[in-house]
Amino acid sequence: MSLLDYFRSSKPKTAPLAKERLQILVAHERKFRNQPSYLPQLQKELLDVIRKYVNVDQDAISVNFEQDDNQETLELNIVLPDYQHTNKTINS
Amino acid sequence: MARIIVVTSGKGGVGKTTTSAAIAMGLAKRGHKTAVIDFDVGLRNLDLILGCERRVVYDFINVINGEASLNQALIRDKNCNLLYILPASQTRDKDALTQEGVGKVLDELSKDFEYIVCDSPAGIEKGANLALYFADDAFVVTNPEISSVRDSDRMLGILSSKSRRAERNEEPIKEYLLLTRYDPDRVKLGEMLSLEDVQEILSLDLLGIIPESKSVLSASNAGMPVILDEKSEAGQAYADVVARYLGEKLPHRFIDGKQGFLRRLFGGRK
Numbered sequence: 001m002s003l004l005d006y007f008r009s010s011k012p013k014t015a016p017l018a019k020e021r022l023q024i025l026v027a028h029e030r031k032f033r034n035q036p037s038y039l040p041q042l043q044k045e046l047l048d049v050i051r052k053y054v055n056v057d058q059d060a061i062s063v064n065f066e067q068d069d070n071q072e073t074l075e076l077n078i079v080l081p082d083y084q085h086t087n088k089t090i091n092s
Numbered sequence: 093m094a095r096i097i098v099v100t101s102g103k104g105g106v107g108k109t110t111t112s113a114a115i116a117m118g119l120a121k122r123g124h125k126t127a128v129i130d131f132d133v134g135l136r137n138l139d140l141i142l143g144c145e146r147r148v149v150y151d152f153i154n155v156i157n158g159e160a161s162l163n164q165a166l167i168r169d170k171n172c173n174l175l176y177i178l179p180a181s182q183t184r185d186k187d188a189l190t191q192e193g194v195g196k197v198l199d200e201l202s203k204d205f206e207y208i209v210c211d212s213p214a215g216i217e218k219g220a221n222l223a224l225y226f227a228d229d230a231f232v233v234t235n236p237e238i239s240s241v242r243d244s245d246r247m248l249g250i251l252s253s254k255s256r257r258a259e260r261n262e263e264p265i266k267e268y269l270l271l272t273r274y275d276p277d278r279v280k281l282g283e284m285l286s287l288e289d290v291q292e293i294l295s296l297d298l299l300g301i302i303p304e305s306k307s308v309l310s311a312s313n314a315g316m317p318v319i320l321d322e323k324s325e326a327g328q329a330y331a332d333v334v335a336r337y338l339g340e341k342l343p344h345r346f347i348d349g350k351q352g353f354l355r356r357l358f359g360g361r362k
Contacts, residue, residue, distance in 0.1 A: 013282025018238045019289045026245050026293055033249045 035065045046076070054080060094127075094202040097209045098227035098265075100251070102243030104214030106235045107272040110308055111330070112211035113141040114319040115231070118334030120175035121319075124206040127166065129178040129197075131223040132213035133189055136180035142169060143315025144177055153181035156193030162200055171320060176205075186218045194222045216250060225256050229266045229337075232296060235273045236285040241293055244269075248294070269296035270333060275304045276349035287347060300333035302326050303346040 043063045050056055056078065064075040099112040109130075116128035129152060130138035139145040144167045150160035155178070162178075169175035178197075181188065201208050212223035224230060230251050234244040251265050252258060258265075271287060278284040287301060307324030311317060319334070321327040325346060332342050 015279070015282045015285050015289065018285055019292070022238050022241055022285075022289075022293055025242060029242075029245065030249070033253075 039063060039065060050078060056081060094198075094205045094208045095229065096198060096202075096227050097207060097229045097231060098212055098224040099209060099231045099233060100212040100220065100224055100247055101214070101233040101240065102216060102220075102247040103235075103240045106233050106240050107270075107302065107308075108214070108233050109137050109141050109211055110312065110318060111231060111233050111270060111272065111302075112138060112209050113317040114327075114330040115334055115337070116207075116209040117142075117169070117172060117175055117317040118319045118330055119207050119209075119338075120169070120172045122334065122338065123174065125174045125176075125204070126207040126209060127176045127178060127201050127205045128209040128211060129223075130180035130211050131189070131219045132211065133180045133184055133186050133219055134182065135213065136182050138177065138211050139167075139179045140315060141312055142177055142317060144169065144179075145315070148179045151179045151181040152197070153184045153188045155197055156188065156190065162197065171316070189218055189222050191222060191225060195226060198226050216246070221250070221254060224251055224265070225254070227251075227255060227265050228257075229268065231268050231270050231299065232294070233270045233272055234290060234294070236271060236275075236279070236287075236290055238285070241285065241290055244294060248296075267296050268299040268337070269294060270299050270302065272302040273304045274301045274346065276347060280349065298344065299336050300329055301344060301346045302329045302333075 043061060046063070047056070047058065047061050050061065060079045060081075062077045064073075064077070066073045066075065097115070099108050099115070101108050109132075112128055116126050120126040128138065128142075130136050131152075132138075133153065136151075139148055147167050150165035152165070154160040155162050155165045166176040166178055169177060178201075198208060210223040210227065213219040232244050232247060232251075234240050248267060251267060255265050257263065269291070271290060274287070275284055279286045287298070291298065303325045305318075305324055305326035307321050308318050308326050311321055311324075311327075318324060318326050319330040322331070329346055332345060335342055
């Protein structure tokens with residue numbers, strides 16, 4: 001800190017911004033940390049299978065992997081398009 | 093059996109080698125026979141920080157390949173006869189390091205030494221992975237800066253999943269935080285992440301705060317670990333780190349800048 005800094009008292013504080021960005025980022029990255037490496041491939045193949053029957057978008061499928069102390073859960077969520085777009089249904 | 097310490101961070105330039113040299117010297121100074129190994133194959137620098145670059149004959153890779161014995165490769169420190177340095181190879185590439193080879197060298201060192209300090213290279217590739225694989229304790233060196241904290245968090249994930257202890261389902265590596273290049277004045281001004289901010293994200297056992305200090309560069313210029321500069325704040329901070337690691341309860345220092353008005357005015361910092 002130098003003499004000049006004494007006269008520039010109203011500098012914006014950036015540390016809180018850094019902390020906020022970090023908290024969001026780290027929480028996001030930790031979610032993916034322990035996921036099995038086959039997950040993206042699984043998601044792609046599931047999408048291919050489902051598309052044989054229903055016309056769904058890439059982002060209509062979400063695969064969530066969660067882990068706690070005694071179990072691992074793989075959660076698969078498929079959002080089907082509006083009924084009139086297809087006459088087939090599928091249960092996930 | 094030796095206790096194996098890895099000094100790691102993910103990010104480069106945060107002070108891993110400075111820390112490795114300082115704590116290895118600190119442990120040896122306190123009477124513990126200590127070896128410090130440079131895992132940064134191709135970019136060795138620990139020899140410079142410890143001032144033994146002209147005494148390197150054989151290196152870590154020579155020992156792994158059986159081209160030299162451990163005793164031929166180990167360099168005894170000029171300041172402390174309980175400290176030995178195993179330099180990295182400057183000419184080979186990283187593939188020369190193998191898990192089996194590193195394991196053998198560590199086993200052999202374990203018979204004779206109390207502490208083995210592994211100075212990890214930056215990144216998360218082979219050298220870094222092998223430096224932490226056999227560790228019992230990890231010193232996670234972090235700067236109060238977003239990319240460093242993020243990389244440290246990533247490193248924590250690797251420590252808990254890719255180490256020998258993790259693979260064998262043994263007690264996990266004990267992880268400690270070393271917050272380096274800390275500037276309390278800038279923290280006060282809201283320009284730098286505070287210790288609390290970093291701890292809120294990493295929540296590790298704090299071994300010490302190393303304040304930003306000109307003496308670190310002076311020490312590396314002279315090839316002398318900064319812990320030997322007992323007058324400097326960084327040297328004292330590292331001495332505290334070693335004492336805490338060995339079980340002493342010391343209050344943390346260098347969290348608040350206690351600088352006089354004149355020193356602040358002219359920006360001086362020892």
